[in-house]
Amino acid sequence: MTFHKKHYLMTPGPTPVPEKSLLAQARNMIHHRGPEYGEIISRVLEDLKYVFQTKNDVFILTSSGTGGMESAVANLFCRGDKVVVASTGNFGDRWANIANAFGLNVIKIDFDWGTKVNVEKVAETLENHPDAKGLFCTHSETSTGVVNDIKSLSSIVRERENTIIVVDAVSGLGACELRTDDWSLDVVVAGSQKALMAPPGLGFVCVSEKAWNFIERSDLPKFYWDYKKYKKSIQSIPPQSPFTPAISTIVALGESLKMIQEEGLENIWERHRILGKATREGIKAMGLTLFSPDDDTSCAVTAVYSPDGINSREIVRILREKHAVTIAGGQDKLKGLIFRIGHCGFFTHLDIIATLSALEHTLKELGVNVTSGSGVTAAQKVFEE
Numbered sequence: 001m002t003f004h005k006k007h008y009l010m011t012p013g014p015t016p017v018p019e020k021s022l023l024a025q026a027r028n029m030i031h032h033r034g035p036e037y038g039e040i041i042s043r044v045l046e047d048l049k050y051v052f053q054t055k056n057d058v059f060i061l062t063s064s065g066t067g068g069m070e071s072a073v074a075n076l077f078c079r080g081d082k083v084v085v086a087s088t089g090n091f092g093d094r095w096a097n098i099a100n101a102f103g104l105n106v107i108k109i110d111f112d113w114g115t116k117v118n119v120e121k122v123a124e125t126l127e128n129h130p131d132a133k134g135l136f137c138t139h140s141e142t143s144t145g146v147v148n149d150i151k152s153l154s155s156i157v158r159e160r161e162n163t164i165i166v167v168d169a170v171s172g173l174g175a176c177e178l179r180t181d182d183w184s185l186d187v188v189v190a191g192s193q194k195a196l197m198a199p200p201g202l203g204f205v206c207v208s209e210k211a212w213n214f215i216e217r218s219d220l221p222k223f224y225w226d227y228k229k230y231k232k233s234i235q236s237i238p239p240q241s242p243f244t245p246a247i248s249t250i251v252a253l254g255e256s257l258k259m260i261q262e263e264g265l266e267n268i269w270e271r272h273r274i275l276g277k278a279t280r281e282g283i284k285a286m287g288l289t290l291f292s293p294d295d296d297t298s299c300a301v302t303a304v305y306s307p308d309g310i311n312s313r314e315i316v317r318i319l320r321e322k323h324a325v326t327i328a329g330g331q332d333k334l335k336g337l338i339f340r341i342g343h344c345g346f347f348t349h350l351d352i353i354a355t356l357s358a359l360e361h362t363l364k365e366l367g368v369n370v371t372s373g374s375g376v377t378a379a380q381k382v383f384e385e
């Protein structure tokens with residue numbers, strides 16, 4: 001007899017895609033210059049503005065999140081421009097790597113992985129570099145589970161006419177509070193495969209008025225990513241894209257965005273806060289140590305130290321092979337040391353309970369002293385509250 005396992009995808013991207021969106025993706029191909037697509041894309045762009053909390057244009061790129069990040073660098077700056085990168089992990093480092101690849105003069109501030117950006121330190125750095133044109137930062141740092149205080153970071157850039165803030169919100173948008181316009185964020189980058197509950201393959205970029213002045217002076221090479229092309233296309237009725245878009249993925253995204261509208265962004269932020277809290281309480285009750293901060297901002301990813309003497313890869317492997325639960329290991333210098341449970345997107349309390357239960361079994365199999373039900377009970381308590 002073959003027993004087909006039920007799979008749980010508990011990584012911080014890609015994340016589970018709702019059935020409606022998957023089915024929408026399987027529909028017959030339509031033409032991207034026709035009226036049917038016109039209706040879909042008009043609504044998708046409006047719904048994206050809602051998710052970004054912006055009145056500015058949002059561009060859809062056929063790329064993963066990193067393509068969106070690269071497009072921001074290529075469109076906003078000039079060769080040799082000085083920029084400050086505030087990094088708290090792997091994805092903060094990515095900003096620095098991309099900026100270096102484009103020949104920018106990068107002032108990188110490194111904060112310990114697992115901690116948040118220290119806003120005063122960034123303010124001081126910007127004061128010491130009045131000619132810095134940009135501040136790059138990460139909203140939800142997926143490699144560590146940290147969510148940075150983007151609102152405060154933006155407040156130190158807002159008054160500077162010649163500096164913009166560029167935010168990677170790839171895993172945070174649609175999970176943790178982010179208000180593009182209220183917080184005066186100049187450029188925000190996101191992707192389809194995390195809290196937006198869509199398949200991978202779309203990058204999103206939202207661009208402020210202030211950022212357009214930077215785009216006008218930018219001299220870095222670009223063609224496919226050229227925001228001027230995207231802006232021109234989006235202004236036609238119905239909105240267009242300069243190149244053939246990833247039609248089926250956009251159709252799927254459209255269904256997921258409808259669900260986001262129906263649930264309401266503030267309710268979604270609150271659901272994620274509770275998912276994060278329940279996960280943390282469960283982890284602590286099992287006797288494990290959190291790597292990500294034990295605070296309510298940490299609502300997209302929970303990072304956990306592997307118990308002494310156990311490589312976190314073993315935990316990830318057993319969870320996947322024996323329990324069909326896929327979580328993520330550590331990245332870069334955290335490889336083998338931590339594991340990460342993703343809960344940004346289409347997740348409910350039962351996903352967390354199932355994952356914690358499978359984790360209890362896995363730890364026992366590895367000889368760790370865990371009381372059965374300890375994590376599950378602690379998480380359950382949070383959901384009951």
Ligand code: PMP
Pocket residue numbers: 012013064065066067091138140141142143168169170171191
């Ligand atoms: N930034 C963050 C915060 C991310 O979580 C990711 C994806 N894990 C990326 C950037 C890169 O996105 P992608 O893999 O879609 O290129």
